[in-house]
Amino acid sequence: MSFFNAIKILLPRAKAFDLTQDSKLKSFFKGLAVLPDDVKKETELVYMDLFPESTRAMDEWEKQFSVLFADEQYGDTRRGILTSLWQANSGGQSLKYLEKLLQNISIDIRLFENNPIKNPRDANAVFGCMCGQKQAVCGNKKLNCGYKDGDSEFTPTVIRNDSDQLYDIPVDTSFWENYFFVAKNVVYNSRKEIIYCQKLYLDAKWKAFVEYLILKVKPVHMGALIFIDYIENYDQTKMRGRKNA
Structure with missing residues (x-):
């Protein structure tokens, strides 16, 4: 009134x-x-102004979190990252909550539980058929429609607490009981196991923010397997012809 x-x-x-x-x-x-x-x-x-998603004083919020953005480099995502940094201090620890924070950086980032437990060594690529079957052959002996989806040469990043280096992916499947996947999408088999993680492309400037938010929010005993390919000066328009882009 x-x-x-x-x-x-x-x-x-x-x-x-x-x-x-x-x-x-x-x-x-x-x-x-x-x-x-x-x-x-x-x-x-x-x-x-008390909230980063609506504040007029973006510079003051940057000082609060000791980060400095260049407008022309980070654009509208600048406000989204500050919002995630703020919400990470008082939010939950579920995968959905962490996924929401990461999607302030890129709407394509998704998180998936490793349940039933699946060894991610063979989750970089999957063989399928044009008819939709996710297997090497479709059963039609007169039709050869097999293809490989994914990048078997790509090595995902393993993130866990008390570490500042990359870890080799162990063979032991039970090691991955407390790990979740960060990817663009996944494919499940009939037993609801993840058989393929679709790699996501992001500009390299987002890498530090993605990894910081994951370490900040996730429970200490959990680890993350990151299927993100960080590219310097990444341009989405140049990747339209690539299947995973």
Whole structure:
């Protein structure tokens, strides 16, 4: 409700105080209401500065988290990253919550539980058929439609606590009981096991933020297997012809 409408309600119900018609009295009270309305609007804007998704003081939020962005380099994602850094301090630890934070960087980032447990050594590529079967042959002896989907040469990154280096992927499947996958998408077999993780392409400038948020939010005992290929000066338009882009 505007302050002018509040004044109308407070005035006596009498013809002398009728503000429905243009008059000097109406102009007088409208003039009185201008300053409180301006104060109210400014106060609301100041309150919204408390949140990175709506603040007008982006530079102050950068100081809060000791990060510095260049507008031309990070664009609108700058605000999304600051929002994720803020929410990571007081949010949950579920995969869905972490996925929501990471999607402020790229909407294509998705997280998947490794359940039933699957050794990710063979999750880089999968053989399939044009007819939709995710296997080496489709059963039609007169039709040869097999193809390989994915990049078997790509080595995913393993992220876990108390580490500043890459880890080799162990052969022991039970090692991956407490790991989840970060990828663009996954393919399941009939037993609901992940048989293929679709690699995601991102600009290399997002790498530090993705890894920081994962380490910040995930439970300490959990680890992440990252199927992201970071490319310097990545341009989405140049990757349209690639199957995984």
